[in-house]
Amino acid sequence: MEGVIMRPQAVFFVGAPGSGKDTQAGFLIEEFGFIQVPSSKLILAKFAQNPDDPVVQEEKRKFDAGELNSGPFVAEIMMEFVRPIAAQGRGLIFSGSPRTVFEAEVEVPEMVKVYGADSVLVINLVIPDEVASQRIASRRLCRAHNHPIPATPEFANITKCPKDGSELYVRDLDDPGKTGTRFSEYRKLTEPTLDIFRANGVPIFLIDASQSIQAIHQEVVAALERRATSAPRQ
Numbered sequence: 001m002e003g004v005i006m007r008p009q010a011v012f013f014v015g016a017p018g019s020g021k022d023t024q025a026g027f028l029i030e031e032f033g034f035i036q037v038p039s040s041k042l043i044l045a046k047f048a049q050n051p052d053d054p055v056v057q058e059e060k061r062k063f064d065a066g067e068l069n070s071g072p073f074v075a076e077i078m079m080e081f082v083r084p085i086a087a088q089g090r091g092l093i094f095s096g097s098p099r100t101v102f103e104a105e106v107e108v109p110e111m112v113k114v115y116g117a118d119s120v121l122v123i124n125l126v127i128p129d130e131v132a133s134q135r136i137a138s139r140r141l142c143r144a145h146n147h148p149i150p151a152t153p154e155f156a157n158i159t160k161c162p163k164d165g166s167e168l169y170v171r172d173l174d175d176p177g178k179t180g181t182r183f184s185e186y187r188k189l190t191e192p193t194l195d196i197f198r199a200n201g202v203p204i205f206l207i208d209a210s211q212s213i214q215a216i217h218q219e220v221v222a223a224l225e226r227r228a229t230s231a232p233r234q
C-alpha cells in the first residue's frame with residue numbers, strides 16, 4: 001500500500017467548515033509524510049510582516065470578520081510556499097486553499113504543471129450544514145501546535161492534547177456567531193472551485209464526511225491509491 005502512495009501527489013481537501021479537512025490531513029502527514037500548506041498561518045505571517053500596508057490592512061479586516069480574503073492575495077502567498085517544496089518532490093496537502101475561484105484559477109494549473117496531471121486530486125468531504133455546525137460549536141484545538149481535537153465521542157473527556165499535553169481552546173473563528181457567514185461563503189465562493197479543478201482535468205473523489213473519522217480516512221487512502229494507479233506516469 002505504502003509503495004503505491006510513494007509517488008508524490010498534491011491532494012486538495014475541499015469541504016465546508018467542520019467537515020474534518022484538517023483531521024484527515026493530519027493522518028496523511030503522519031502516515032505518509034505529506035507536507036501541509038499552512039494556509040491560515042501563512043496569511044497571518046503576511047499580516048505581521050507588513051502591518052502598515054493598506055492592502056494588508058483590508059485583508060486583515062476581512063480575515064478577522066470571518067470573510068474570505070481576495071484570491072490573488074492568497075494565491076501568491078500559497079505559491080511562494082509551495083514552489084520550493086514541489087521542487088523537492090514532496091507530497092503536498094491543501095486543506096484551506098483555494099477558497100475562491102480566483103485562487104483556484106492561479107493554484108490549480110500551477111499544481112498540475114508542477115506535479116503532473118496524473119498526480120493531483122481533490123477529496124471533497126460532503127457533510128450536511130447541521131452536522132457540521134454541531135461539530136464546530138464543540139471543536140477544540142491545542143495551544144502548542146493547533147492539533148485539532150474533533151468533537152466526536154472518543155475525544156469528549158480529553159482535557160489536554162493527546163500528542164503534546166498542552167492546553168485546549170476553542171478557536172475564535174469557531175465562534176457560533178461567525179459560523180453562518182463561513183457556511184454561506186463556502187457555498188457561494190468555495191464550492192464553485194470544484195468547476196476549476198474539473199476544467200483542469202483533476203478528478204474529484206466525493207466522501208461522506210458524516211461517517212466516523214476512521215471510515216473517512218479509509219476512503220481517503222483508497223482514493224489516493226486509485227489515483228496513483230489510474231493513469232500512467234507522464
Ligand SMILES: [Zn+2]
Nearest residue numbers: 142147161164
Ligand atoms: Zn497538540
